Amino acid sequence: xxxxxxxxxxxxxxxxxxxxxxxxxxxxxxxxxxxxxxxxxxxxxxxxxxxxxxxxxxxxxxxxxxxxxxxxxxxxxxxxxxxxxxxxxxxxxxxxxxxxxxxxxxxxxxxxxxxxxxxxxxxxxxxxxxxxxxxxxxxxxxxxxxxxxxxxxxxxxxxxxxxxxxxxxxxxxxxxxxxxxxxxxxxxxxxxxxxxxxxxxxxxxxxxxxxxxxxxxxxxxxxxxxxxxxxxxxxxxxxxxxxxxxxxxxxxxxxxxxxxxxxxxxxxxxxxxxxxxxxxxxxxxxxxxxxxxxxxxxxxxxxxxxxxxxxxxxxxxxxxxxxxxxxxxxxxxxxxxxxxxxxxxxxxxxxxxxxxxxxxxxxxxxxxxxxxxxxxxxxxxxxxxxxxxxxxxxxxxxxxxxxxxxxxxxxxxxxxxxxxxxxxxxxxxxxxxxxxxxxxxxxxxxxxxxxxxxxxxxxxxxxxxxxxxxxxxxxxxxxxxxxxxxxxxxxxxxxxxxxxxxxxx
Amino acid sequence: xxxxxxxxxxxxxxxxxxxxxxxxxxxxxxxxxxxxxxxxxxxxxxxxxxxxxxxxxxxxxxxxxxxxxxxxxxxxxxxxxxxxxxxxxxxxxxxxxxxxxxxxxxxxxxxxxxxxxxxxxxxxxxxxxxxxxxxxxxxxxxxxxxxxxxxxxxxxxxxxxxxxxxxxxxxxxxxxxxxxxxxxxxxxxxxxxxxxxxxxxxxxxxxxxxxxxxxxxxxxxxxxxxxxxxxxxxxxxxxxxxxxxxxxxxxxxxxxxxxxxxxxxxxxxxxxxxxxxxxxxxxxxxxxxxxxxxxxxxxxxxxxxxxxxxxxxxxxxxxxxx
Numbered sequence: 088x089x090x091x092x093x094x095x096x097x098x099x100x101x102x103x104x105x106x107x108x109x110x111x112x113x114x115x116x117x118x119x120x121x122x123x124x125x126x127x128x129x130x131x132x133x134x135x136x137x138x139x140x141x142x143x144x145x146x147x148x149x150x151x152x153x154x155x156x157x158x159x160x161x162x163x164x165x166x167x168x169x170x171x172x173x174x175x176x177x178x179x180x181x182x183x184x185x186x187x188x189x190x191x192x193x194x195x196x197x198x199x200x201x202x203x204x205x206x207x208x209x210x211x212x213x214x215x216x217x218x219x220x221x222x223x224x225x226x227x228x229x230x231x232x233x234x235x236x237x238x239x240x241x242x243x244x245x246x247x248x249x250x251x252x253x254x255x256x257x258x259x260x261x262x263x264x265x266x267x268x269x270x271x272x273x274x275x276x277x278x279x280x281x282x283x284x285x286x287x288x289x290x291x292x293x294x295x296x297x298x299x300x301x302x303x304x305x306x307x308x309x310x311x312x313x314x315x316x317x318x319x320x321x322x323x324x325x326x327x328x329x330x331x332x333x334x335x336x337x338x339x340x341x342x343x344x345x346x347x348x349x350x351x352x353x354x355x356x357x358x359x360x361x362x363x364x365x366x367x368x369x370x371x372x373x374x375x376x377x378x379x380x381x382x383x384x385x386x387x388x389x390x391x392x393x394x395x396x397x398x399x400x401x402x403x404x405x406x407x408x409x410x411x412x413x414x415x416x417x418x419x420x421x422x423x424x425x426x427x428x429x430x431x432x433x434x435x436x437x438x439x440x441x442x443x444x445x446x447x448x449x450x451x452x453x454x455x456x457x458x459x460x461x462x463x464x465x466x467x468x469x470x471x472x473x474x475x476x477x478x479x480x481x482x483x484x485x486x487x488x489x490x491x492x493x494x495x496x497x498x499x500x501x502x503x504x505x506x507x508x509x510x511x512x513x514x515x516x517x518x519x520x521x522x523x524x525x526x527x528x529x530x531x532x533x534x535x536x537x538x539x540x541x542x543x544x545x546x547x548x549x550x551x552x553x554x555x556x557x558x559x560x561x562x563x564x565x566x567x568x569x570x571x572x573x574x575x576x577x578x579x580x581x582x583x584x585x586x587x588x589x590x591x592x
Numbered sequence: 593x594x595x596x597x598x599x600x601x602x603x604x605x606x607x608x609x610x611x612x613x614x615x616x617x618x619x620x621x622x623x624x625x626x627x628x629x630x631x632x633x634x635x636x637x638x639x640x641x642x643x644x645x646x647x648x649x650x651x652x653x654x655x656x657x658x659x660x661x662x663x664x665x666x667x668x669x670x671x672x673x674x675x676x677x678x679x680x681x682x683x684x685x686x687x688x689x690x691x692x693x694x695x696x697x698x699x700x701x702x703x704x705x706x707x708x709x710x711x712x713x714x715x716x717x718x719x720x721x722x723x724x725x726x727x728x729x730x731x732x733x734x735x736x737x738x739x740x741x742x743x744x745x746x747x748x749x750x751x752x753x754x755x756x757x758x759x760x761x762x763x764x765x766x767x768x769x770x771x772x773x774x775x776x777x778x779x780x781x782x783x784x785x786x787x788x789x790x791x792x793x794x795x796x797x798x799x800x801x802x803x804x805x806x807x808x809x810x811x812x813x814x815x816x817x818x819x820x821x822x823x824x825x826x827x828x829x830x831x832x833x834x835x836x837x838x839x840x841x842x843x844x845x846x847x848x849x850x851x852x853x854x855x856x857x858x859x860x861x862x863x864x865x866x867x868x869x870x871x872x873x874x875x876x877x878x879x880x881x882x883x884x885x886x887x888x889x890x891x892x893x894x895x896x897x898x899x900x901x902x903x904x905x906x907x908x909x910x911x912x913x914x
Contacts, residue, residue: 163793163795167795175793179790179793179794180794181786181791181794181853182786182787183596183782183785184782184786192779192780192783192794192795193776193794193795193796195776197776200775202774204774227596
């Protein structure tokens, strides 16, 4: 069909933020009656594209068409009148109001100027029944589970728009049965002729429900294709831009005898966050963690450190059972954690480099043994030099430093506490090449000094270069543990892409 | 029972018990005379509290209402006694002034993103200062219209009297309840208090609703100022100092959540009556210092805040378990 009619189409969309091109001439076509998955790693441009399609952003180039006619979207309300409805990852409804009011807010049926509650509830009951929900529409929405709220949000979006439904990571906080129920609803809407855009990080779900897939990478359109012509490996390869045949670097030579067991997590997990996993960590090893964004990598790191408390399983340190329910427990045992979101969770932006370095050590020492200024300067100076932190002065606010130098400061912060175990979540994201090399060098040095490290990274070549073992996460589950010659990017991509039921090759 | 109803029921039960205890000690408190005076004496507080209920449900606060009552009383008195206006014209002007004053505060809260606490604190100083600039003294009002209104009385069997201002308060409560629970504007107010981000994504006109809420509050405060002027037949710039806090107390005791999103206009009515009951009891007793009113209000407030916490914490637990 050369003259294919799309329900919603984006042609040559360009969006520029400052001097960063977020979307570079991206085409996207959505047919009525299809489920179209939109995939890409973080920063690929998915959410920017969605925001343009829903009128939250204005494109700098290209146009949006509905049923072949160009439309102009100034705000989400306008998108709604063109039949485009959106459901976000976080349910954006009102838990304090009744189910019926959440469905009808702003469009309540009225009689003599007053809201006709009886009519509203009767119609709500009819709508909910179509989604397989037998709940009392006059009850408070907040009394129901996230899954039910999600379905109510979909019902509202479909009732108000009714042509295009955009689902932005709708399954992120649902369990497996709830996801299945959601899929039934999506298939039903598809049969009713709606065009559905489905954004997720879970490949299994893409293959379960989507008809076509569009893959973005670094703001560019990589591919739009029917899914039945693709394998999981194809999808992962296109998303990550890695050639599976590539098998350059292999893991660190495992000639040295393994160190003593430092930590042992057994059946450790947290509901709705990470499935129980087993992991034994030895002194002097680096465990790389690979997986797509949203695969549970960060969640695993957080429960290992006690930032989120595990609700099942046990952990022992050097053979002794213990509990790590809070970060302070972890720090007492000599743990350190560099989080993924450096700006929000890592640095204290307005404090000086010196204060940022000594803060974990001070926290460990407690209130009554304050480090005096000379001691602080000595410690900060020592790490400033050994980590090559490029700052005009150790007393300048850390927010003025480059990302790479900030990362070095956070690493120094933990090294100052003389840790036995470090967790690094995406330590090299968004930093320059020089700092990158410095951090990789530091990881290698720490391993040789006998520290245990867990390093999460999306850069497969990098993980391969310094890891002694690699665990692969998928769908919040640890699905593979690779060592020896298995440590190469090709095998990792294979493991990420593999279906749950298939055995790892 | 829905969890938002529980604080309301608790307030009603506490009021019933407290009233029964008071009647057991002073049987004459159970009379139409006392009940009629309840309405008349608390009319200005009740009308103010209706506006405050809207503000608090929307997640805001309005500290300026006491000062607006004082300002309105002075403005009305000066227009009638010095400028010779007809009271109805003076009432209309002061309501309009208050409405635009409230709109200004709403604009500042929404567009400048300044916390309502600060904006209305500034509003409080402005209104109170403005009243004192007009006059420092109490201005008496002698007008036949005032006499005519105070003669508008429904006599009840048993010697009770339902005054015009008491009935006006009841009417304001009824209209307030209809607006809050049965109009789109009302649902937007609850939406705003529940989650402003969700509300705007769902298409709630956030700016219009915020401005509307503060306009309602200031206009009702001005109406309360008019009622206060009818009640005292005078305008005094330092009248109704601290009434904003009594109004907030009545709203919270009436089961409205101070963080917004939950509450009932009817609950506020019971809250106002409970405060009135405490005052009446102390008058009947005769030997207690009137400051005991404040102590009892303090204790009640604390009790209700703890109660709300417990109810909402308990139902949050229940959700997880189910």
